[in-house]
Amino acid sequence: MTRQDLLDMNLKRELDLQIAEALEKAGAIGAPALIKQSQKVKFGHYQANGVMAAAKKLGMNPRELAKKTLEELSLTQAKEIEIAGPGFINIHLSNDYVADRLSDLNQQASFVLPVSKANTIVIDYSAPNLAKEMHIGHLRSTTIGDAAARTLEYLGHTVIRANHVGDWGAQFGSLLAYLDQQEKSGEKTSTELKDLEIFYQKASELFKADEVFAAKARAYVVRLQSGDPRCLELWRIFITESVNHCQAVYDRLNITLTRDDIKAESAYNEDLPQVVEDLDKLGLLQLSDGAKCVFLDEFKGKNGKTLPAMIQKSDGGYPYMASDLAAIRFRVNQLKADQALYFVDARQKLHLSQVFAVAKVAKFLDESKSFRHLPFGVILKDDGKPFKTRDGAAVKLSDVIEEAITRAFDLVSEKNPELSEKDRIRVAEVIGVGAIKYAELSKNRSTDYIFDWDTMLSFEGNTAPYLQYAYTRIQSIFRRANISPLALEGEIILDHPIEMQLGVKLLQFEEAINAMIEDYQANILCNYLFELAGIFMSFYETCPILIAEEPTRSSRLLVAHITAGTLKKGLDLLGIETVEQM
RNA sequence: GCGCCCGUAGCUCAAUCGGAUAGAGCAUCGGCCUUCUAAGCCGAGGGUUACAGGUUCGAUUCCUGUCGGGCGUACCA
Missing domain, CATH: 1.10.730.10 (Isoleucyl-tRNA Synthetase; Domain 1)
Structure with a gap:
């Protein structure tokens, strides 16, 4: 291996390659070297753990195979290589070699070598609900997603930040219905976000407690979706106010998201009928209690019942399954994404696995694309009980x-x-x-x-x-x-x-x-x-x-x-x- | 009911996809500022990895079961 070859790799890779080669010469064809950083100083800097498994396969004594491997190996990087325990190979790097590599590193423009082929990677993160102020729960998706975005960019990938904010759906129905009720009773309304937050809480309580109000809220969703001017006007005020708030938080937190990265749920509204139509053409849709659903065998439980993936509700409205599917199409067809990473709450696991599964069956996604859900846990209070986001206890x-x-x-x-x-x-x-x-x-x-x-x-x-x-x-x-x-x-x-x-x-x-x-x-x-x-x-x-x-x-x-x-x-x-x- | 996730020191968390004697931080205790910033350094105590089996050279990690906790489970997103 030339010096340049070594420089093109990190320590682990170069050792891995060389030891795998020696293992092969020693008779273990195709056996991985399994190089790891050693946990303890006395076990050297790196250790090869692959010998034991390889020896087992060959019916050999592992220490014997380790010995034969070392005979085939000449590592310029090491000052000492030893066989230890049942058949570990411990590698102690030489001081001069490390010093040389460090000098080289100091000459390099970057700490890493750029990837050989850059991918276009959509990163779906943060995604706050615009009906509410950002709370502590948003920190996870936002910080982890941003770190992923920065890191992938540093490695040379093309990163597209996608802030799939929630600006649509029943929550806004509640909000608008509540506002309307208030206006009619002569109270004056405010569009400041702090007040909106309170509205949302009250509206949310009413939605759960009051069937009449809930029905009204659903009706408002339909009005909003059908483009009622008064509803749209109110809605736009909310959104603008709320986006400003989010951007202020991002700026304060040194998050790289900008307004340009927002691709809100509502942005997919026009695509939704097409999604339904295309699924229907493929014969995937079934009418179930008036709702249009996709039933896939992989979501069949032991009881034989299949979980539906609902694409269109019985009242004609679209659940978020539909907009998530539209988003996949947009990312694949318009953004030309090779990969997409969804930094979304673990509770969405079932939902997202359904979304991906339907997208695959419908050929919105093919095998060459990697769309992954990277779930994260929820916040608990110090007593181990979950932090409910809608009970008013959320920390802003x-x-x-x-x-x-x-x-x-x-x-x-x-x-x-x-x-x-x-x-x-x-x-x-x-x-x-x-x-x-x-x-x-x-x-x-x-x-x-x-x-x-x-x-x-x-x-x-x-x-x-x-x-x-x-x-x-x-x-x-x-x-x-x-x-x-x-x-x-x-x-x-x-x-x-x-x-x-x-x-x-x-x-x-x-x-x-x-x-x-x-x-x-x-x-x-x-x-x-x-x-x-x-x-x-x-x-x-x-x-x-x-x-x-x-x-x-x-x-x-x-x-x-x-x-x-x-x-x-x-x-x-x-x-x-x-x-x-x- | 069914599905998914989790259970590691008093507390908060690790353990590089099966590796060696399970590691940090906080808290507790004991040392270190006339030398480059003490938000630091050095050291001590603290564990049946929930429990019981199994797989193998080797299990916190994989499998089975039990107990405990969380989440999800079609017209909220």
């Missing part, structure tokens, strides 16, 4: 942001009073917002989580401020020494065990990004950055930089510089900013 997102920034401001004022007020305000925004987003991103996406002010707004331990702090410490070194990182010269030397550990970790950035992208688990990238920052903190304590002799001094400055760049880029992929001082 804008309140959380406000609280985080206030707390961060108090803290930065206490820790670093010599900063100007202007700087402290800026720092507080970056830290406060970073803390909130990191609290979301650092948890496993798919499980439920408990909302707790103190945990979410914590600035200690495994939090964004810890990472931001590591970054400022590095910047502070360069400031103090009055050196530009670009002016750094000399070799990288990784003599100290911590320096070596840091060096290897830095080379694994791309591996962390790839692992994250596999299943869009941002917590994998968070963990990586936290470990990187942790190793850097140890390095900072044990390896003095500015008072070190040359060439150690320059080497350590270089390592610190690469660390800063990695932290900054990693946080950037998560949508979290950095500051120079804090």
